[in-house]
Amino acid sequence: MSYEVNGKTIEHDEEGYITNINEWELDLARAIAVDEGIDMTDEHWEVVNFLREYYSEYQIAPAVRVLVKAIKKKLGADKGSNKYLYELFPYGPAKQACKIAGLPKPTGCI
Amino acid sequence: MEDTETMFDTEGVTKNFMFLNRKAPYGTIYAQEVLELVLISAAFEQNAAIVFMDDGVYQIVKGHDPSVSGMKNFSPTYKVVEMEKEDAEEDEDIDMVWKIIVEKESMEARGLSTDDFIINVEVLGSQELSALMAEQDVVFGG
Amino acid sequence: MLHTINKSPFDRNSLASCLRTAPDGGAILFIEDGVYATAKGTTFSGDVEGALKNQKVFVLGPDLAARGIAEDKLIDGISVVDYSGFVDLVEEFGTVQSWL
Numbered sequence: 001m002s003y004e005v006n007g008k009t010i011e012h013d014e015e016g017y018i019t020n021i022n023e024w025e026l027d028l029a030r031a032i033a034v035d036e037g038i039d040m041t042d043e044h045w046e047v048v049n050f051l052r053e054y055y056s057e058y059q060i061a062p063a064v065r066v067l068v069k070a071i072k073k074k075l076g077a078d079k080g081s082n083k084y085l086y087e088l089f090p091y092g093p094a095k096q097a098c099k100i101a102g103l104p105k106p107t108g109c110i
Numbered sequence: 111m112e113d114t115e116t117m118f119d120t121e122g123v124t125k126n127f128m129f130l131n132r133k134a135p136y137g138t139i140y141a142q143e144v145l146e147l148v149l150i151s152a153a154f155e156q157n158a159a160i161v162f163m164d165d166g167v168y169q170i171v172k173g174h175d176p177s178v179s180g181m182k183n184f185s186p187t188y189k190v191v192e193m194e195k196e197d198a199e200e201d202e203d204i205d206m207v208w209k210i211i212v213e214k215e216s217m218e219a220r221g222l223s224t225d226d227f228i229i230n231v232e233v234l235g236s237q238e239l240s241a242l243m244a245e246q247d248v249v250f251g252g
Numbered sequence: 253m254l255h256t257i258n259k260s261p262f263d264r265n266s267l268a269s270c271l272r273t274a275p276d277g278g279a280i281l282f283i284e285d286g287v288y289a290t291a292k293g294t295t296f297s298g299d300v301e302g303a304l305k306n307q308k309v310f311v312l313g314p315d316l317a318a319r320g321i322a323e324d325k326l327i328d329g330i331s332v333v334d335y336s337g338f339v340d341l342v343e344e345f346g347t348v349q350s351w352l
Contacts, residue, residue: 057186057189058186058187058189058190059182059183059184059186059187060149060184060187060190062190063149063152063153065153066193066197069197
């Protein structure tokens with residue numbers, strides 16, 4: 001199973017998470033977002049970029065609580081909520097945003 | 111099924127969990143598994159004593175680079191444990207209390223000091239650790 | 253608190269670490285290769301005898317039998333339990349720590 005982006009073949013698992021995080025690129029993120037039915041706005045990119053930075057520093061995806069807090073800090077209290085994140089990623093910020101960000105499927109119950 | 115719902119309702123239930131890390135980081139999967147367990151317990155806002163003793167103290171020494179052997183470096187993830195602890199201390203909405211502990215005897219036997227660790231730890235002698243162990247509801251060894 | 257030890261004391265430091273930190277008034281149950289620590293006359297017999305002052309000490313009978321350790325070889329004060337005895341100990345002592 002794979003995505004085809006800019007003439008490249010990028011492998012993914014049965015749920016659509018790419019298998020090699022280093023193969024991630026912007027056009028791939030856009031392609032995954034289309035599959036997920038998400039129209040990427042600046043607000044979506046904020047979350048995706050945060051996830052990528054966090055992962056590169058700590059080697060895991062953040063818990064939802066950590067994500068909410070970080071967004072609150074960056075974008076203000078009105079956006080720092082579970083509700084806001086679910087509006088952006090209706091099938092779950094952890095699941096959908098991580099997939100678009102090229103991160104492995106989050107483990108644990110988040 | 112009302113009973114099932116009650117079983118999974120952890121609201122307001124806080125227990126004392128001890129995670130006893132006793133294995134060196136890369137030779138076996140124990141260290142990684144316990145680390146994952148610790149982070150999951152944070153999602154349920156449970157009290158946690160994360161203890162490093164025996165070869166477990168090697169999990170948090172500075173300068174790991176397992177990439178040479180093609181392994182993932184999960185050393186930076188311990189920073190998340192430290193952040194969760196600090197978060198719990200600062201945020202009034204979070205009721206859990208976390209402690210990060212190194213057993214003195216294990217540390218000294220390996221010629222290590224707190225400067226060698228990537229995170230801030232509290233050093234306890236085995237007697238003090240023993241007292242803390244007696245306060246636990248659940249102990250996970252690994 | 254119940255502590256289980258499943259590795260030979262000659263192979264791992266689990267016994268030493270357990271004895272160093274176990275709170276008084278609990279129980280130690282030796283299972284699998286841990287049962288080698290319960291015989292008289294080993295390098296570790298003294299440590300186990302010392303533990304008997306503060307802890308109840310048990311050993312799992314089937315694991316002893318499998319390894320050919322006769323009950324008369326056991327350090328005095330150690331009680332032999334079967335599988336249901338193991339379950340009773342868990343029930344009695346609540347918190348369990350497995351020294352792997």
